[in-house]
Every structure is written in structure tokens, then in C-alpha cells.
Amino acid sequence: MTIDATLLAPLAVALAGAFAIEAATGARAPSLRPGNLALRGLGYALVTLFWFQFSWRPWLACASCLLTFAILAAVDRLKRRVIGEPPVFSDLALLAQVPRHPELYYTRSLTDPRMAGPLLLGIAAVAAWYAIEPAALPESAGARIAAILGLPVALATLVLATRTPPGRVWIARRFPRPDLSGDVARAGIAATMMGYALRRRDEAGAATAGGDTQGDSGGDAARFSAPISEGRGDEIVVVVQIESFLDPVRLGGPPLPALERVRREAAQYGRLAVPAHGAYTMRAEHAVLTGCEPESLGFGRYDPYLARGGDEPTSLARRARAAGFATLFVHPFHPDFFDRTRVFRRLGFDRLVTEADFAGAPRIGPYVSDEAVAERILAEVAGGGRRFVFAVTMENHGPWKPGRLPGIATPLAQYLHHVAGSGRAVERLIEGLRGRRATLCVFGDHAPSLPECRPRPEGPVETDYAVFRFPAPAGTAPRRADLTAAQLGCLLRDAVTVNRAGLSTQA
Numbered sequence: 001m002t003i004d005a006t007l008l009a010p011l012a013v014a015l016a017g018a019f020a021i022e023a024a025t026g027a028r029a030p031s032l033r034p035g036n037l038a039l040r041g042l043g044y045a046l047v048t049l050f051w052f053q054f055s056w057r058p059w060l061a062c063a064s065c066l067l068t069f070a071i072l073a074a075v076d077r078l079k080r081r082v083i084g085e086p087p088v089f090s091d092l093a094l095l096a097q098v099p100r101h102p103e104l105y106y107t108r109s110l111t112d113p114r115m116a117g118p119l120l121l122g123i124a125a126v127a128a129w130y131a132i133e134p135a136a137l138p139e140s141a142g143a144r145i146a147a148i149l150g151l152p153v154a155l156a157t158l159v160l161a162t163r164t165p166p167g168r169v170w171i172a173r174r175f176p177r178p179d180l181s182g183d184v185a186r187a188g189i190a191a192t193m194m195g196y197a198l199r200r201r202d203e204a205g206a207a208t209a210g211g212d213t214q215g216d217s218g219g220d221a222a223r224f225s226a227p228i229s230e231g232r233g234d235e236i237v238v239v240v241q242i243e244s245f246l247d248p249v250r251l252g253g254p255p256l257p258a259l260e261r262v263r264r265e266a267a268q269y270g271r272l273a274v275p276a277h278g279a280y281t282m283r284a285e286h287a288v289l290t291g292c293e294p295e296s297l298g299f300g301r302y303d304p305y306l307a308r309g310g311d312e313p314t315s316l317a318r319r320a321r322a323a324g325f326a327t328l329f330v331h332p333f334h335p336d337f338f339d340r341t342r343v344f345r346r347l348g349f350d351r352l353v354t355e356a357d358f359a360g361a362p363r364i365g366p367y368v369s370d371e372a373v374a375e376r377i378l379a380e381v382a383g384g385g386r387r388f389v390f391a392v393t394m395e396n397h398g399p400w401k402p403g404r405l406p407g408i409a410t411p412l413a414q415y416l417h418h419v420a421g422s423g424r425a426v427e428r429l430i431e432g433l434r435g436r437r438a439t440l441c442v443f444g445d446h447a448p449s450l451p452e453c454r455p456r457p458e459g460p461v462e463t464d465y466a467v468f469r470f471p472a473p474a475g476t477a478p479r480r481a482d483l484t485a486a487q488l489g490c491l492l493r494d495a496v497t498v499n500r501a502g503l504s505t506q507a
Contacts, residue, residue: 006058006136007052007058007136009058010048010058010059010061010062011045011048011058011062013062014044014045014047014048014061014062014065014066015041015044015045015048017062017065017066017069018044018047018065018066018069018188018190019040019041019044019188021066021069021070021073022040022069022073022188022189024073025073025076025077026073026076026184026185027076027080027086027181027185028181028184028185029185030185030186030188031185031186031187036186036187039174039186039187039188039191040187040188040190040191042191043187043188043189043190043191043192043194044065044069044188044190046155046158046190046194047065047068047069047190048061048062048064048065049061049151049155050155051064051065051068052151053151053152053155055130055135056135056136056137056147056148057129057130057133057134057135057136058133058136059129059133060126060129060130060133063129069189069190072087072189072190075087075091076184076189081454082278082279082449083276083277083278083279083280083449083455084277084278084454084455084456084460085180085181085276085455086180086181086184086189086192087189087193088180088192088193088196088302089192089193089194089196089197089200089302090200090302090303090306090307092193093303093306094303097337162198163201168198168202171195171198171199171202172199172202174187174195175187175192175195175196175199177298178196178298178299178301178302180192180196180302183195183196196299196302199298199299200298200299200300200307203298203299203300203307204300204307234386234437234438234439234495234496235386235387235436235437235438236381236386236387236389236433236436236437236438236439237320237325237387237388237389237438237439237492237495237496238377238381238387238389238391238429238433238438238439238440238441239288239316239388239389239390239391239440239441239442239443239492240373240374240377240390240391240392240393240425240426240429240440240441240442240443241281241284241285241288241390241391241392241393241443241444241445242370242393242396242422242425242426242442242443242444242445243281243370243392243393243394243395243396243397243422243444243445244278244396244397244398244415244419244444244445244446244447244448244449245396245419245422245442245443245444245445245463245464246444246447246448246461246462246463246464247259247464248415248416248419248420250453251412251415251416251448251450251452251453252412252452253412253416253419254416256419256420256423257423257427258422258423258424258426258427258430259423259464261426261427261430262426262464262466262478263478264478265430265468265472265478266466266467266468266478267467267468267469267472267473267476267478267479268466268467268478268479268480268481268491269464269465269466269467269478269479269480269481270464270465270480270481270482270483271462271463271464271465271482271483272443272444272462272463272464272465272482272483272484272485272488273459273460273462273482273483273484273485274287274444274445274446274447274460274462274463274484274485275287275294275301275460275485276446276460277446277447277449277455277460277461278398278446278447278448278449278453278455279446279449280302280303280446281338281392281445281446282303282304282305282338283301283302283303283304283485284443284445284446284463284485285392285445286304286305286308286312287304287484287485287486287488287489288316288443288485288486288488288489288492289312289315289316289317289347289390289489290304290312290314290315290316290486290489291314291316291486291487291489291490291493292304292312292314292486292489293484293486294486305338305339305340305343306339309339309342309343309346310342310343310344310345310346310347311346312346312347315347315348316348316388316390316489316492316493316496317329317344317347317348317349317388317390318347318348319348319493319496319497320348320388320496321348321350321388323386323496323497324386325386325387325388325496326350326351326385326386326387326388327348327349327350327351327388327390328349328350328351328352328353328380328387328388328389328390329344329349329351329352329353329389329390329391329392330353330373330376330377330380330389330390330391330392331352331353331354331355331391331392331394332354332355332357332358332361332367332368332372332373332393332394333354333355333367333368333392333394334354334355335352335354335355340352340354349390353376353380355368357376358372358373358376361376364395364405364417364418364421365395365404365405365414365418366404367394367395367397368394368395369395369421369425370393370395370396370418370421370422370424370425371421371424371425371428373391373393373394373395373425374425374426374428374429374432375428377389377391377429377432378428378429378432378433381433381436381438388496392445393422393425395418395421395422396415396418396419396421396422396448398411398448398449398450399411399449400412400414400415400448400450405417411450411451412450412451412452415448415450426442426466429442430468433468433470434470435470435471436470437470437471438469438470439467439468439469439470439492439495440467440468440470441465441466441467441468441488441492441495442465442466443463443464443465443466443485443488444463444464444465445463446460446463447460447461447462447463462482465483465488467488467491467492
């Protein structure tokens with residue numbers, strides 16, 4: 001029997017089985033157009049060959065392919081339910097964080113018996129399979145070596161072919177623009193992840209060769225890149241991204257006193273359209289820090305930090321530093337998350353205050369309290385000199401599970417307890433900055449991933465934001481203006497320049 005014949009049946013089972021898994025579990029019926037089926041089948045075949053090169057056991061490769069798509073289907077169902085979108089190529093960059101921070105990914109530690117047991121059983125099953133199924137390799141030693149080396153080389157050559165001009169054109173025709181749910185239904189998860197990754201690399205290459213391809217929500221991006229001279233600007237600018245923050249009344253909870261103060265005292269407030277629901281904090285973070293709408297990022301919109309690495313000419317921190325501000329990032333969590341240590345240095349931050357700096361700080365549930373973060377911010381700006389602070393809180397990060405807060409069992413009740421703490425933190429910042437020449441902005445990064453707050457078909461649930469100016473301009477009343485996260489970032493540019501003429505509904 002030849003190697004081709006030995007491979008044919010397992011490959012056919014892998015392709016048919018992977019299609020059946022996606023068809024049975026997908027949110028939309030798969031496309032049956034021949035071209036789309038061929039693209040989907042190519043993705044299945046590449047996954048099968050990827051596993052095959054490690055063992056040269058066809059049925060093991062087939063089983064590995066089917067297990068891969070079963071896992072992807074489970075992730076797809078979870079992500080769609082919690083976040084409202086299927087898996088995407090940039091998720092692979094986050095895989096290293098899952099075992100280090102399992103609580104953030106709705107999973108368990110690898111040392112947990114419920115994880116360790118199946119993992120050990122899987123390793124044992126693979127070892128047994130190696131012993132039972134013979135390798136589909138030629139008889140002679142030379143031919144074996146050629147086959148073992150040739151398959152990886154062939155796969156690498158295929159990847160390199162996609163980097164040629166004809167290859168780029170071929171990929172671009174099949175994935176002309178981001179349409180994640182539509183492309184997964186059309187081409188399958190594997191082909192879409194591969195295509196999007198290749199398209200993102202093309203965009204990165206084009207930006208390097210031909211200049212910045214990013215758009216800017218404020219209009220002409222060039223006018224935001226020039227150095228800013230010292231002038232009549234604020235003494236203090238504090239921007240706080242609050243984890244999973246929105247008006248609890250929208251979820252059936254009690255009113256927050258802080259939001260009542262927002263409506264009475266803020267210079268401007270309103271709903272904030274953010275790029276994701278229930279997760280992907282870095283998307284809203286990037287939009288506010290740069291003023292760039294997700295649509296302007298192309299295929300990099302799914303993880304702007306992975307795509308751009310902090311190389312952002314329109315960064316608020318860069319503008320603030322050019323204007324004479326000391327720039328500070330405050331986040332009571334691991335600095336390696338989203339590669340923030342490297343990215344935030346490139347964004348223009350002089351100093352990072354992270355989890356180690358909050359040793360001994362009060363925790364509410366598993367994370368440092370928002371009120372402790374507010375106190376740290378006020379301590380950092382207490383001295384002289386101009387300060388720009390961008391803070392990201394953690395207290396209300398999901399998942400909200402039994403045992404998180406003593407005596408508070410349901411996820412919604414836990415969320416409401418935490419969001420009340422967020423409100424008190426906002427009020428503490430208002431009182432602490434009153435009397436300074438300062439701007440304070442608070443906003444929610446995304447809506448909470450609660451059963452009472454699911455993603456909508458038309459887009460993510462909006463959060464809330466508010467901008468305070470101290471001292472408040474005389475004779476002005478709070479203004480309601482609904483914005484996107486990128487428009488809020490453009491609006492905040494006023495605070496780090498000499499212009500304090502007021503805020504605008506047109507960012």
C-alpha cells in the first residue's frame with residue numbers, strides 16, 4: 001500500500017468530520033458554494049497535515065484534527081455567548097496567558113484535577129496510539145529522512161508562497177475586508193484564522209513600507225502629530241478606564257450616586273460605543289489612547305496592541321509628554337498582560353504602576369479595589385508638576401462565580417456590589433481633584449458578560465463615560481453627548497494642549 005492510499009481514508013474522515021462539527025455547532029449554516037467549500041477544505045487539510053508531520057500516523061492526525069475542531073467549536077460557542085464573536089487569529093497570541101491567568105478565561109488552573117486529569121489521560125492516549133498505529137513512512141532510511149524533512153519544508157513553502165505578490169492577491173480576494181462572522185460561516189474557522197493572520201501581516205508590511213495606514217477619528221491625523229508647546233493647559237489629566245462599567249440601572253440595579261453627580265457636575269457625559277462586548281479591554285483602551293476607530297485598523301482591529309505594538313503617533317501619552325507632562329500608567333494587575341510593559345513604553349508612558357506596587361492594598365473579591373486605585377492616583381498627582389495618568393481598574397472583572405463575595409451568590413448581585421465600589425472611586429477622584437486645574441475622564445471599557453447583558457446582533461452594548469473639568473467653566477451646564485471610544489480619545493486631546501475652550505459633540 002502506498003503512502004497516498006494510506007493517507008486518503010483518514011484525510012477524508014478528517015475533512016468530513018471537521019465539516020460536520022462546524023455545521024452542527026456554528027451560529028450560521030455553512031456556505032455550500034464550491035469555492036467556499038474548497039477554501040474550508042483547505043483549512044481542514046492544513047490542520048490535518050500540521051498534526052501529521054509530528055507523528056506520520058494518519059489516523060492519529062485525523063483524530064487530532066477532529067479534536068482541534070471540537071475544541072474550536074466549544075470556544076466558538078463560549079465566545080459567541082459571552083462576547084458575541086467567533087474565535088479570531090489574534091486569540092492565539094493570548095494562549096500563553098490562559099494557564100497563567102485561568103480565572104480570566106473562564107477556565108481552571110492546569111493543577112486543578114478537573115483539568116489535569118483529562119490532560120494526563122490525553123497524553124496517555126496519544127502515547128498508546130503511537131504504540132498501536134504504525135508510522136506511514138517509506139521502508140528505506142533515506143526515503144524516511146526525505147519524507148520527514150520534506151513535509152515541513154512543503155508546508156513552509158506553501159506559507160512563503162502566500163507572501164509572494166500572486167499569493168497576497170489570492171488571499172486578499174478571498175478575505176478583502178474584516179467580516180468575522182460572515183467569513184467563518186463562509187470559509188470555516190481555520191481558513192478564516194489563517195487568512196486574517198496573513199492579511200494582517202500584509203497590512204503591517206504596507207504600513208512599514210509606505211507609512212502609517214491608520215485613520216484618525218478626529219480627521220486629519222497629521223495635525224495631531226506635531227510637538228505641543230507648553231502653555232495654559234491643565235496641571236493634571238486623569239483618565240480612568242473602569243472595568244465592565246455602565247449605569248447599573250440599565251441592568252435593573254439601584255442608581256449610583258456617582259452617576260447622579262455626573263449628570264449634575266460633569267462638563268460632558270453620555271453613552272460610549274466601545275469596540276467589543278464583555279472582554280478585549282485593549283480594544284477600547286487603544287481607541288481612547290489613540291483616537292483611532294476600529295474600522296481604520298483593518299485586520300489589526302481584533303488586537304491593536306499585537307498589530308501595532310504601541311507605535312502610535314496619535315497616542316495621548318506621547319502628546320502629553322511632548323507638552324511637558326510626566327506620563328504614568330496605573331493598573332493593579334500583571335504588567336505582562338497584553339504585553340503592556342513593552343507596549344505602554346512605546347505609547348509614551350514614563351512609568352508603570354502595576355500589581356507589585358499595590359502590595360497590601362485592599363481587595364474586594366479577587367482583585368484590588370477600585371477605591372484603592374483612586375487613592376493611588378491621587379497620591380501620584382499630589383506633588384507639583386504636570387501629570388498625565390491613564391489608569392485601568394480590575395475590581396469588577398469577571399467571571400462572577402459563587403464564592404467570589406461572601407454572602408453574595410448571584411453574578412448580577414456580585415457585579416452590582418463591585419460597580420458600587422467603582423462609583424465610590426469616581427466620587428473620591430472628583431473630590432480629590434477639585435481645586436486643581438485638572439481634567440478627569442472616566443469610562444467603561446466594555447459591558448459586563450452577564451446573562452442580563454448579552455451582546456446584541458447590531459453590535460456591543462454601550463458603556464458610559466463622563467468628563468469633568470476643574471475648575472468648572474462658569475455659566476456652563478453638563479452636556480449629554482454620545483460618542484465612540486475613539487471620539488472620546490480625540491476629545492481628550494484638548495486636555496493636554498493649551499486649548500481649554502470647551503468640549504464638543506464632534507470629536
